[in-house]
Amino acid sequence: MAERSGGIMGWIRRRLGKDGPVIPVVRLHGVIAAEARPGRLNINGVAPLLDRAFGMKAAPAVVIVVNSPGGSPVQSRLIAKRIRDLAREKAKRVIVLVEDAAASGGYFIAVAGDEIIADPSSIVGSIGVIFAGFGFVEAIEKLGITRRVHTAGTNKSTLDPFLPEKPEDVARIKQVETEIHQVFIDFVKERRGGKLTAPDAELFTGEWWTGVSGLRLGLVDALGDLHSEVRRRFGEDARIKIIEPKRPLFGLPRIGIGATLAQDIGTTLEDKALWARFGL
Template sequence: MKIPFLTKKPTVSVIRLQGVIGAGQRGGPALSDAALAPVIERAFRRKKPLAVALAINSPGGSPVQSSLIAARIRRLSEETRVPVYAFVEDMAASGGYWLACAADEIWADESSVLGSIGVISSGFGFADLISRYGIERRVHTAGQSKSMLDPFRPEKPEDIARLNELLLPIHGAFKDYVRARRCNRLDASTDLFTGDVWTGKQAVALGIADGLGHLVPRIQTLYGKDVRLIPYGQRVSPLRRLGLSADDFIEAAERRAIGSQFGLGG
């Protein structure tokens, strides 16, 4: 005989991965491996979950932090034998898609934006501006590459060539991870590694995602209506809860800047 208040309902852990991925130098919560390590650990090991769901809404960021977080998720999934499902909200682009590939299945909304499997380096050049005002840039280095791509000096072809030598291996690592995780689900007739993005429906057709669906109904379909969803996330300071943290304004600016690449800045 089952006693209702003693019968444990099945549980699924939900980890929210929202925002720009980076090391969080300003000290606030950020999508970094160090900040998320205890969160991910609890999600896999507490209450013996049947699965872990990743609620992803990220335009990307640091490739190293993306790799570290994804590797931690995969390692714990294999150690605990707990499957992982990713659910894309507005976007899983660039590093955000790297995180999504840590899941065994990727689900998205029809209007979600996925992909951007590429690497970018961007900045500004001020050489003409300071020259116009009679300002001279003086730089002295020990090491000929120490001042590579100085924004206050004219761009050099050799600097651009060196930058490409750095970007290409990072892009290669990203492509290798996507291929390893998505395997034969990817559309072999389409070049998916140009940095382009796709909507949810397009992503499913190309094998970038597995289906259209939202977190709660999909998890209930898999594990029943009685399943308990247990959220796990980083602790938020009282100031951030009240919207009074300067970090929030800076992070919002970063999200708009990166999201504007996909027409999603606002």
Template sequence: MLTSLRRFLPARFRDTAPVVPVVRLAGTIMAAGGPFRPVLSLASAAPLLKKAFAVKKAPAVAIIVNSPGGSPVQSRLIYRRIRDLAAETNKPVLVFVEDVAASGGYMIACAGEEIIVDPSSIVGSIGVVSGGFGFVDAIGKLGIERRVHTSGENKARLDPFQPERPEDIEHLKALQREVHETFIDLVKASRGARIEAAGENLFTGQFWSGKRGVELGLVDRVGDLRGELRRRFGANVKMLQIQPARGLFARRAGIAAGLPAPDAIGAGLGLGLLQAAEERALWARFGL
């Protein structure tokens, strides 16, 4: 009786095709960007993830990752939020890698029970790097005198306008080792026996193609979003793209509060150019 009456219901009530929410996490991973430089952070990812896991009848949540990495803190926070929501809702997570899931991007990908890649995706880069510039000789040639006054002998460590000190470099490397160990522990806990055969070579900072990543156990299989979801949940499966809120109020708020003041544009231009160069360098490491 119910079956015969279902055809008289509105389409949204009689459609029984499974719906899988899809969240796209893309970009360099930083705590903050700007109105013209969107970045991937917990603040930007959390609302999308909350909406995706709130789809009650969804058999799984799909997450697309395309990131060369960035902040280890933001990467782990996003990873942790995905795992917490998966546990709270009892929903499996399928991660699909596009061009690259490297460094912090790969850390986020590890939040999936399974990681699916294109054969030409770039994965791995399980390591820690710090970069900067030294301007010691430059300011000397320009006749600029550097003046730094601190309370605390180490307050000006790694100042780019002063010569590097061996003890400062060693301190930085010690911090890097601690962050690296946290990354390694996360990958081992996530991938388990799948990476045992590859051994410690996985943790040198090297990166590989998606095809090689399958052989190493870093990822699970080659595939694509639509094909994988159809294989798992049937040809009628529907993909629900989770988008950021873009209501009228949000757009007006962005115009009113999101754009920098005219007098701040010039002040932030130099910093913005340096940040853009750093972002470009992250992508360029992987030929992108």
């Protein structure tokens, strides 16, 4: 199945009436984060791709391929909302295909689809919220370093890694996590409430499953892959059109220097850690 329809052969197929429907496909791959970096997803980078895909008037549906271990809950919700807004505005059905993972924020985005198709070995779910950090109190004591913090506002230094952890700080973080978790739960129930086959106590613990178990639990609708699903739904002559970011005409690769290089290394390690949570 060819992915491009231009040129003489495309013109001949159209003239002979043998040209099948073109199915726009948006690939969402990477960690979800507000910061714009290669391999990361956020609303600013994704919105133009979605606009182009949903703008293809003749397309019977839009396919979104999700491959993400999660990340920012805000960016996840914004992307999911944009998908639903465009689906309503353009009257398009949305089919989500899960590759390696649609976990945490990645699953939040997947739920925006009218159907979710996963590979049997895909990772799906992880409907929860996590906050992680480090504590260096004993380390700086051994080095003979004294931490000096002056704030205007009693809670300004919440969870400072160089100060002892305070129970009231932990309680506040747990409250925030609970509220964000509820937003996630509400969206899943709104979109898939009638399809879920397990109780809340099983589904919303942050646990994740394979595509096979996800199908049993109602987290996904079927097992399959992109090309097979497109052919099955839209015919053997259906063609896939990948909606890719537009490259700048005179774009040059970014070279990290100093602090930028250190930030790039830190970002890479952070992203790898998110994928590693799921053995990927």
